[in-house]
Amino acid sequence: MVTGAAGFIGSRLALHLAQTGHIVHACDWADDSGCTPLDADPNSTASRLRAARMAAVRQAPGVHWQKLDVANSNELLDWMGRVRPERVIHLAAQAGVRHSMQAPQDFVASNLVGFANVLWACHRHQVARLLYASSSSVYGMRSEAPFEEADRTDRPQSFYAATKQANEAMAFSFHAQYGLQSLGMRFFTVYGPWGRPDMAPYLFAQAIRRQQPVTLFAGGELMRDFTYVDDTVAAVIALARQEARWQGAAVVNVGHQRPIRVIDFVQVLSDLLQTSPLIEHAPMQTADVALTCASESRLLSWVDVWPDTPLQEGLGQFVRWLEGWDPLGNRQA
Numbered sequence: 001m002v003t004g005a006a007g008f009i010g011s012r013l014a015l016h017l018a019q020t021g022h023i024v025h026a027c028d029w030a031d032d033s034g035c036t037p038l039d040a041d042p043n044s045t046a047s048r049l050r051a052a053r054m055a056a057v058r059q060a061p062g063v064h065w066q067k068l069d070v071a072n073s074n075e076l077l078d079w080m081g082r083v084r085p086e087r088v089i090h091l092a093a094q095a096g097v098r099h100s101m102q103a104p105q106d107f108v109a110s111n112l113v114g115f116a117n118v119l120w121a122c123h124r125h126q127v128a129r130l131l132y133a134s135s136s137s138v139y140g141m142r143s144e145a146p147f148e149e150a151d152r153t154d155r156p157q158s159f160y161a162a163t164k165q166a167n168e169a170m171a172f173s174f175h176a177q178y179g180l181q182s183l184g185m186r187f188f189t190v191y192g193p194w195g196r197p198d199m200a201p202y203l204f205a206q207a208i209r210r211q212q213p214v215t216l217f218a219g220g221e222l223m224r225d226f227t228y229v230d231d232t233v234a235a236v237i238a239l240a241r242q243e244a245r246w247q248g249a250a251v252v253n254v255g256h257q258r259p260i261r262v263i264d265f266v267q268v269l270s271d272l273l274q275t276s277p278l279i280e281h282a283p284m285q286t287a288d289v290a291l292t293c294a295s296e297s298r299l300l301s302w303v304d305v306w307p308d309t310p311l312q313e314g315l316g317q318f319v320r321w322l323e324g325w326d327p328l329g330n331r332q333a
Contacts, residue, residue: 002017003091018063025079027092032051045197049196089240090131093163100159115170137157181247190229192317209275214280224259227254245301268312272315
């Protein structure tokens, strides 16, 4: 069972699972036009992307689709009772550090209430293993690298990070109370084709293509551990297998321990687009962090090996997709 299957990672994951012979029960709260209660404009880039991702997933053999909001406990319990999944991969959530600065209440229903409902439904229906999306943002402001799972995570810099930190604590409590096996996957800046339009790769690329300014915070010196989406999906699938060596209420980084300065990321992107960027500088934003850098030691100890797509190759795939998705670059982001 995959929740958030109209999302960036969720759609890619559901498609890959279906293509490799799994029966996938997928859900999302978006309607057929890609609209959600928080984005009711079918012409927005986010809605159009959701609709296209969802259409691809629903057409895949082996996928059973359900429109469902995980914040509705009764609907979730009923659906999971009918499906009886062996594994639940819970990716439905409201994402975005900067969005949580502007509208923290948007994160309560999906990230807190919804996650509590997923935990309860997994317990009630005796799900063997729950895997769920956490985030590198739980590490907060750090200068020591790489980030290790045993590091303290009690100083979130954004409300979004606080909800993910809360998810990890909630999952731990369900293991302590009920024995629920769960794994929080701390994703590190996932990018690639069909990516979210509010994230830096999409925003930067569209600005460069339209010869609009690219705003770089803190002189472009912020460092991010970018992870290609297919690498991420491969890690999730490996971690979901029965033989994956984790147990209890665990957490794991999903990142390659290879941070890059944002200004260098923009240069690689502009080289691929064959267009020089117009750079504007701005001070570092509240709730942002200077560095993300994943230790991948724990992940490798559990799954042995996982793909490592070079940035040039991953961004090349992203650029080719974007130029096909928006050939003239003339829509508003």
